Amino acid sequence: MKLNTKYEEKFEGRHIAPGDADTAEMLKATGVDTLDELIAQTVPAKIRLKKPLNLPAAKSEFNYLKDLKETASKNKVFRSYIGQGYYDVIVPGVIQRNILENPGWYTQYTPYQAEIAQGRLQALLNFQTMVVDLTGMEIANASLLDEGTAAAEAMFMQYTLRKKEDAKTFFVSEEVFPQTIDILKTRAQPYGITLQIGDHRTVELTDDMFGAIIQYPAGNGQVYNYTGFVAKGHEKGIKTTVVADIMSLVLLTPPGEWGADIVVGSTQRFGVPMGFGGPHAAYFATKEEYKRSIPGRIIGVTIDSAGNYALRMALQTREQHIRRDKATSNICTAQALLAIMAGMYSVYHGPQGLKLIAERVHGLAILLSQSLEGLGYKQLNDNYFDTVKFDLGDLVGPIHSEALNNEVNLNYNGSIVTISVDETTSPEDIKTLVRLFAKVKGKTINDVDFDGLQANITTVIPADLQRTSAYLTHAIFNTHHSEHEMLRYIKSLETKDLSLCHSMIALGSCTMKLNATTEMVPVTWAEFSRMHPFAPTDQTGGYMQLFDELNRWLSEITGFAAMSLQPNAGAQGEYAGLMVIRAYHHDRGDHHRNIVLIPSSAHGTNPASAAMAGMKIIVVKCDDNGNIDVADLKAKADEHKDDLSCLMVTYPSTHGVFEESIIDICQIIHDNGGQVYMDGANMNAQVGLTSPATIGADVCHLNLHKTFCIPHGGGGPGMGPIGVAKHLVPYLPGHAVVDIDNGKAIHAVSAAPWGSASILIISHAYIAMMGPDGLTNATRYAILNANYIKARLENHYPVLYTGSHGRCAHEMILDCRSFKSAGIEVVDIAKRLMDYGFHAPTVSFPVAGTVMVEPTESEPKHELDRFCDAMIAIRKEIAAIEKGESDKTDNPLKNAPHTVATVTGNEWERPYSRQKAAFPLPYVAAYKFWPSVGRVNDTYGDRTLICSCPPLTEYEFEETEVTTPEYGT
Template identity: 80%
Template sequence: MRLNVDYQEQFEQRHIAPNEQDTQAMLKTVGVNSLDELIAQTVPQNIRLAKPMDLPVAKSEFQYLNDLKQVASKNKVFKSYIGQGYHGVIVPGVIQRNILENPGWYTQYTPYQAEIAQGRLQALLNFQTMVLDLTGMQIANASLLDEGTAAAEAMFLQYSLRKNDNAKTYFVSEEVFPQTIDILKTRAQPYGIDLVIGNHETIELTENMFGALVQYPAGSGEVYNYQAFADAAHQKNIKLTVAADIMSLALLTPPGEWGADIVVGTTQRFGIPMGFGGPHAAFFATKEEYKRSMPGRIIGVTIDAHENYALRMALQTREQHIRRDKATSNICTAQALLAIMAGMYATYHGPKGIKAIAERIHGQAILLAKSLAELGFTQENKTFFDTVRFNVGNLVNPIHAEALNQEVNLHYNGESITISLNETTTVEDIKTLVRVFGKVKGKNLNDVNVDSLKSNIETVIPASLQRQSAYLTHPIFNKHHSEHEMLRYIKSLEAKDLSLCHSMIALGSCTMKLNATTEMVPVTWPEFGNLHPFAPVDQTGGYMQIMAELNDWLSEITGFAAMSLQPNAGAQGEYTGLMVIRAYHHDRGDSHRNIALIPSSAHGTNPASAAMAGMKIIVTKCDEKGNIDVADLKAKAEEHSANLSCLMVTYPSTHGVFEESIIEICDIIHQHGGQVYMDGANMNAQVGLTSPANIGADVCHLNLHKTFCIPHGGGGPGMGPIGVAKHLVPYLPGHTVVQIGGEKSISAVSAAPWGSASILLISHAYIAMMGAEGLTNATKIAILNANYIKARLEAHYPVLYAGANGRCAHEMILDCRSFKNFGVEVTDIAKRLMDYGFHAPTVSFPVAGTLMVEPTESEPKHELDRFCDAMIAIRNEISDVETGLLDKVNNPLKNAPHTAAVITGNEWDKPYTRQKAGFPLPYVAEHKFWPSVGRVNDTFGDRTLICSCPPIEEYEMDAVN
């Protein structure tokens, strides 16, 4: 027997589920002889790549992790006191292991199907309650992307509320974090908003100002009493936003008690690693009266069909892209996983624990100030929480050098040094800082008795700014403080949520595929997790290498010249791409080019993003096959030729078809001086077969949380980097703190220079372990799996669109509209699928009354068959309603989902059996996932809007009454 000593396991075989035997069986069902024959019938030949992608040879999982450890060692994890919105944290092990590292939490989809997402919804309601309690506001959302973009969303909320149309000025305190100001500049430009950046104590507020933003505590660390400023602003009808440090609010009077209209910030220091910038969950809280203008998602309390407590996303989820070009925000994502972690951090520590942590941080800051005073340094902040400030004159450079020698990072601004302490700081760390400052004066630790000083620490926060109100009073925050209790609580919520751990989530346009363990593991390595985003570049060699390689690989995959990794969400990537196009036109003297052509089938974030970029939207028609109407597009391009900015197009189309005319479409736009922005939502059908650049696009965003395996996290995190052609490279986003980009770069779109940098590791791992051939095979199998489902289901459900040869791309649309004729809605099918153990495909997008199905390459044939069997069984149930065998109102579809409590209850009054209700097919008995509530009542929830944790006993009593 000859042995192969060079054998290396291929990750491709782990990621792509169908084996050779299953592939052949599916090809036979589809009606082709080979995979290449199917691809030839699906992808137009004129857009196919001429040669394979040039990517490194695929690595095994073992080899990749070993190599990455060497790369990680290039990151120097110094003790960071830079602050500026990012702090060292202690992640409770029970949260790290059981949420951050647990696929039962990170592989879920956004909780649109509330009945199988009650655990996550409860965790997000806890987050909202935590935010409300600490900020003193009335309503909060379930997170935004980061503090800087949350502040930008607040500016637009204030703008939308203004009563004076001439009010176009926005005041920003000069002590707001610089990265936040940078984002505000980006967002303000297209709307013509004039930013006035100055001193809040001396600024003259005018009637032309619609809003103001201050930092609490300020960027310098000073804690100002903003009461008088708030009063003066309100007298001028100026709304006030406060960017607040959430940990400080355990000790400081909350902004809601002294006049804030909106409070934003980040929850990063509630147990979320810095991760070189993210992902972190921002918070956004405001007054009840502004709830219908608030961006993002809101979790609300309601009841289910049996009048039991239930949760769902309220107020149409506040997804503003449903308002298309009328939107004031393109928010389409959140940071659900990180918000859940932050809420669990508060749950685990409770009010006493949070206060103790805040007091320790504050006390250590005072101890440091006293200790350095012993060395002759004068602390300049009159009132502070965690940040002390020293003007050290010409000693800056010697202190800087000695700090680096001691592996310490401080924040330097001219002759001023600020030091922000955090949860990880110890008394020994303070002694190290004393050594650093002492050495430049020829002194040492013996000259300062730090241990003696720590016995006499009193707060420097004046009584007028000390918090008096209670917070985190709900029982949820007061009974899970032992690890055993916390573990059981986390697991009890996890058990209520369907994730990829249970079954396929066949969401069209969302690409719910394998998020491999090997891809996830490095995210929590300290070399990547504990790095501050503003750390000196020479300490970040590992990250620089990862991002340079990822830039090269994604550029090769897309065919573009360069990428920007900064956008930290897909919708953010859309906006960034349009702002780059805008800058290109302006730089050429074509500032009048502001028309965006958008097909009627486009995703709702497209017109929302275009509106935010200051563009006027012209909608182009689609033909009866769902393709772009080329004649209409050409006519409108000619009509608006002088002012044409761009076309926004998704490819394959949102209808799941490779349109044959795409190159012609791009040529038409270019002939009229426009640029082509391609939405990368459907890149899972392109990789290795074609590319945005090959088709003719100029810019494209990539949803790394779709095609490139970053998990959806129950509604975030996401990443939306953009690739651009050579002529657009100079305009890619820069950053005010870390110098990236060039003279023509647009200002920042995200708070951190490289967005949510830590999760870029996941996509890096995926590409490195798949290689060019593996990625191409993944695309082919994704297309095969979709066409297999189409072949199995098209005799039961009309498939709405197909390509020239009758093939779909990686997804298809099942037309359910005719079922309305006998009372069955597409929602009924979605809910009934839960009884079969599945999450519904995408409901009513892009066509109302339809289901868009995308299986991905990670699902094996037997799982596809289970799903098809369920869909066929449901179609038979619909037929039984149609023929009268099942009642039109009292049937399994209308009553779905069926909970365990209903199935096992003493009474059963349904005209069908319990088995049909709960175990409609044989496989269900072996794989049963029970929805934890019956069908939720959205109307009741919106009529009695409750967006924080209510006392459950009282709420149940009210529901009954």
């Protein structure tokens, strides 16, 4: 044998599932001889790239991790006491290994199909219950993107609820974190909201104010008694939002007890790593009366078809898909995985454990304060939780230098320094701080009675601000405190959920592709996970290198000049892109350009984002083939040419087709003075074959959780960076704390300067290991897999839209509307697919009564065949109803899904067999996934909205007739 010294396994072959033999069979089924021939028939020639992607050659998984370790070593993980909303944490190992690092949790989709999502729904209900209990409010959602954007959502909710139309002023305490104020500035501008930033103790509340926002504890660490301020606001009809540190609420009087209308904040302190800024789950809690205005998702309790306890998404974030430009928020995702972690942190520690942690943090802050005061430093906060404040005067420079010598980061603002301790802080850490402060004054720690102070800690929180009410009283938070119990609880929920571990999730528009283990591994490395987002730049070299490379690679893939990595979700990317376009027009003096053209087929977030950016929406028609009606577009562009801001377009279209007129469409917009915004939801059909810049777009966002492999995490995290043409680069988002100099930057759109920075590693890994050829082949195989499914199913289900050669792009719409004559709705097909072991494709979007299927390149032929076999078998079941061979109301589809309790029960009175119900095809027995509940009753849940964990005595409900309306996903 000759020694092979050059062999290096290609990651491409692990990511793209079909092998050569399967590829040949699929090509034959689609009626072509080669993959090149299929691509030529699918992607219009005039938009195809003329040369391959200019990216580094692919790395093997082993070599990528080896090289990334070297990059990671350029991050200096100092002891961080910066605070400002970000704190080091102890992630319980049982949660890190079994949730954060577990594909059974991070590859789940958003729980729109409740019957196969009961585990994460319960975990999110736990999160909501935790938030309600700790804030003292009445209702909470299942998480938002970060603290800053949650505060902005609260401001806008207050604005929409205002009683006086002319009330346009929003008071902002100057002690709200600066990154939050920055986002408030961004959101306020399009609506003409005036931010009055000042001292809550001296501000005069006036009739033109509709709301106010305060920080608790304040940004400087002081714990104020806001009772009087809130009461004065209510006298004038001013609602108050409180941005609250959730850990402090264990010891402090919750805002709901002193009159707050909305409480928001981050749950990062509950066992979620800093990760240089994210991802972290924000919370949003308010009063019951505002439940129809609350942004995001709310999990609610209902019953299933047997009258048993069940959960569902009660108020769905995607109301913008229905309300579009009338929506009160464009939020289309959450931070489900991180919310689940935070909720599990509370389950694991329980109320007693949380109190011990909070008391320890508070006690160490007191110890630090008293120790430094013993050295002659004057502490400026009299009431505080975890943050002490000193005016160091001329000593600030020496303190700064000595702190760096000890690998310690403090928070500096001129001569003022604040020091925030956290869960990971120890008495030894406090001694280190005392030593360095002592050294600057020529003293030692021996000049402080450290041991005496430590033995006599007394809270500095006034009695009227100390929490007396109970919290986390539900059994869920008082049971699972040993690791064995916690492990079993986590696993008991995991087994109720279908994820990519079980089968393909063929969701159109959502691109549920492989999240490779190697891509995920570095996320929890300490060099990345323990970095504070406001750490000095000379400590962040590893992240800066990673960002620079990812910026260049994504710019090459999109054809754009530069990217902003800040937007931490797809809808945030939409909004950021539109605000960049707005800033460009305003900078040129074109303040009147506020018209946006949006095709009728667009994602619902498009008009919602446009409305939030202060734009007026004009809808453009689509023709019978699902393409943009170019004549209608031209007419409307001409009509509004003086005020035209931009076009929002998805490519390939939301209907799953490469529109051949796209270049002409973009040119029409440019000829009329507008910009072209491309929604990047369908980039998985573009990479390496065409690009947003090639078709003529000026800006586009990328859903990294779709095309670039960041997991969906049961409904988040995601990332939505935007790429822009050269003339828009100066307007990319800046940041109030970390200098991101783009020249004419808009204010921040996310709390952290680089959004959810730690998960950018995943996309970096994907691109580096795939290389230019691998990325292009991934797109080609995504198109092949979709057209193979189309070839297998088009004789059973009409395919609604195709290109000029009869091809779909990476997804297709199957028309199920004709089945209504047999009494079958598309939702019945979705539920029946569960019996076959599959999550439904996208239901009733973008066309009601249809399903949109997208397989991705990561699925092998045998999995595609399993799915097709299931869809064909379901079509035969529908045909039996159409022929009268099966009862119209008592049949496998109407009764789906079938639970193990139903199938194995003593009684079976249905006109079909148990085997037909549970094992309709031979392969199902080997792959069987049992839905944990029967069909969920949405109507019951709407009538009796319960959004926190009910007492165990209420877990049994009377049997109620089930009616499940059709809905979109």
